[in-house]
Amino acid sequence: MPRPERSYRTPAIILKRFDLGEADRLLTILTPQYGKLEAVAKGARKLTSHKTGHVELFTRADMLLNRGRELDVVNQCEMTAAYLPLREDLMRGAYANYCAEMLDRFTSSGEDDGAARLFKLFDETLARLCAETDPRLVVRYYELHLLDIVGYRPELARCVIGGETIQAEDQYFSNAEGGVVCPKDAVRGTATTQISMRALKVLRHLQRGGYPQALIVPPELHEEVERVQQGYITYLLERRLKSVDFIRRVR
Numbered sequence: 001m002p003r004p005e006r007s008y009r010t011p012a013i014i015l016k017r018f019d020l021g022e023a024d025r026l027l028t029i030l031t032p033q034y035g036k037l038e039a040v041a042k043g044a045r046k047l048t049s050h051k052t053g054h055v056e057l058f059t060r061a062d063m064l065l066n067r068g069r070e071l072d073v074v075n076q077c078e079m080t081a082a083y084l085p086l087r088e089d090l091m092r093g094a095y096a097n098y099c100a101e102m103l104d105r106f107t108s109s110g111e112d113d114g115a116a117r118l119f120k121l122f123d124e125t126l127a128r129l130c131a132e133t134d135p136r137l138v139v140r141y142y143e144l145h146l147l148d149i150v151g152y153r154p155e156l157a158r159c160v161i162g163g164e165t166i167q168a169e170d171q172y173f174s175n176a177e178g179g180v181v182c183p184k185d186a187v188r189g190t191a192t193t194q195i196s197m198r199a200l201k202v203l204r205h206l207q208r209g210g211y212p213q214a215l216i217v218p219p220e221l222h223e224e225v226e227r228v229q230q231g232y233i234t235y236l237l238e239r240r241l242k243s244v245d246f247i248r249r250v251r
């Protein structure tokens with residue numbers, strides 16, 4: 001949805017912030033209608049700023065923004081969720097940071113495709129990162145659903161080479177093909193990693209629907225799930241960055 005001509009009100013989560021000049025801050029925010037945006041919070045670094053004082057990282061706020069020629073300007077900012085543990089607990093903060101960075105790298109500013117789903121997912125993830133005892137499962141769930149929204153949903157039910165239904169046995173995962181490959185079709189050494197049936201079941205469970213509150217994953221299985229997902233994400237980001245580089249060079 002294009003932003004209104006003059007000013008608009010929106011919920012927003014602060015993904016990134018940079019100091020700008022003496023008193024201002026440049027924010028990267030996520031909104032449910034307009035996707036990811038950059039905006040300036042004027043005077044945000046002054047202690048006396050009441051209007052835009054609450055521009056802490058990973059908070060949710062209701063914002064009133066004015067359309068600028070280059071950058072929009074935050075006119076009012078009222079915090080609606082503080083997510084305090086993300087700034088008080090180093091580990092929870094580190095996971096939130098990772099989630100924000102992943103979102104930042106898989107999206108472009110002003111892209112509103114799937115913005116509402118993305119906002120909901122990110123907001124719920126921050127809340128879970130504050131509350132859950134094991135943040136790793138929160139992050140794995142987030143990764144899978146973010147990939148789905150940005151168009152890289154991994155195929156976990158059928159072999160991505162032969163198309164046949166995956167049998168209950170250990171399998172392979174192809175980063176290049178974006179999904180599971182059966183042992184028969186697996187070509188070793190071409191970005192294909194092994195994945196146990198148990199790990200595949202965890203992935204499917206996470207991909208299928210709502211957040212699995214009651215799921216308990218043993219540590220070694222957790223490591224395997226993380227290794228497979230990280231391999232896929234790293235592969236996608238490198239390809240994405242290369243494609244961005246390529247477009248720049250062509251220009």
Ligand SMILES: [Zn+2]
Pocket residue numbers: 159160161162163164181182183184185
């Ligand atoms: Zn196959």
